[in-house]
Amino acid sequence: MFLEASYLQLIGEAFEGLYFLLFHYRLKPSDIQLLEKHFPYYSTLKPQHQREFRKKLEMIVSQKKFIPRGGMKEVSMEMKLMIGASIVQVTFGFWKVFLSHFKKILIYPDTYYSTISKQYHRGEVNPRFGMIVLSWSCFVDGFVDNQDGVNLGVHEVAHALKLENQIHYNQESNFLHPGIWRDFLKHSELEKEQIRIGTDDFFRERGSVDEDEFFAVALENFFERPEEFKLRKKELYHLLVQLLRQDPITLKSA
Incomplete structure (x- = not known):
C-alpha cells in the first residue's frame, strides 16, 4: 500500500513538472517595464537580484490560478504580475518557498x-480552500504612497507566509526559524501594548489586534520604509532581517 501511494505521488509530481514546462510563463520586455515603473521593490534591486526576482516571478505566475470575482470579467497580465511580484517580494529570502498551498488567488x-x-x-x-483573496482597488492603493507602511499585497501575503510555514504536507513548512520567531513574538507583545496605549505611532492600530496582524503590519513597514524602521526599531528590524533572510536596505542598488 505504501509503495502504491509513493508510486502515485511520483506520477503526480511528474505530471506537475511536465505541465510546468509546457505552460511556464516567460516575462516579456513590457512586463519588465511594468515592474520597473510600478513595483518599487523590484526597481531598486541590484541587477543580479532583479534577475533572481524575475525568474521566481515567472514560476509564481505559472503556478497560481488567478480568478476574477465580483463582476470582474478577467484578470489582466498586469494584475497577475503585480500580485505575483508581491509574493516574490515577501518570499525573496526563501528560493524554494512559493506558497504552494495557496494555489488560487481571487480578485x-x-x-x-x-x-x-x-x-x-x-x-x-x-x-x-488554499486561497488568497484581494480587492484590486485596495491592492493598487498600496502603491500610491510606498512609504506609508500600508500595502494590502504585502499584508495578505504575510498572513499566507505564516500559515504556509505551519502546513506540512507540501514540503514548504518550517522555513521560519523557530528561535527567531519566538524572539519576534516577545518583541511584538511590547509593540502591541505601545500601540494600544498610544505611546508609539510607528505601527498603525491594526497591528495591536493579535500576533498575526502585528506580523502583517510589521512586514508592510519592513518593506515600505525600512530605513525608518531600522532607525526607530533597530532590534525588531534585525529580527525580521534574520527571519525573512533578506534586508531591503542592503538589497537596494547604490
Whole structure:
C-alpha cells in the first residue's frame, strides 16, 4: 500500500513538472517595464537580484490560478504580475518557498462582502480552500504612497507566509526559524501594548489586534520604509532581517 501511494505521488509530481514546462510563463520586455515603473521593490534591486526576482516571478505566475470575482470579467497580465511580484517580494529570502498551498488567488474589483464574517473586506487568506483573496482597488492603493507602511499585497501575503510555514504536507513548512520567531513574538507583545496605549505611532492600530496582524503590519513597514524602521526599531528590524533572510536596505542598488 505504501509503495502504491509513493508510486502515485511520483506520477503526480511528474505530471506537475511536465505541465510546468509546457505552460511556464516567460516575462516579456513590457512586463519588465511594468515592474520597473510600478513595483518599487523590484526597481531598486541590484541587477543580479532583479534577475533572481524575475525568474521566481515567472514560476509564481505559472503556478497560481488567478480568478476574477465580483463582476470582474478577467484578470489582466498586469494584475497577475503585480500580485505575483508581491509574493516574490515577501518570499525573496526563501528560493524554494512559493506558497504552494495557496494555489488560487481571487480578485475582486473593490471591497467585497463576506457571507461568512458578514462584513466587507479588503483582502483575506483562506487556508481551508488554499486561497488568497484581494480587492484590486485596495491592492493598487498600496502603491500610491510606498512609504506609508500600508500595502494590502504585502499584508495578505504575510498572513499566507505564516500559515504556509505551519502546513506540512507540501514540503514548504518550517522555513521560519523557530528561535527567531519566538524572539519576534516577545518583541511584538511590547509593540502591541505601545500601540494600544498610544505611546508609539510607528505601527498603525491594526497591528495591536493579535500576533498575526502585528506580523502583517510589521512586514508592510519592513518593506515600505525600512530605513525608518531600522532607525526607530533597530532590534525588531534585525529580527525580521534574520527571519525573512533578506534586508531591503542592503538589497537596494547604490
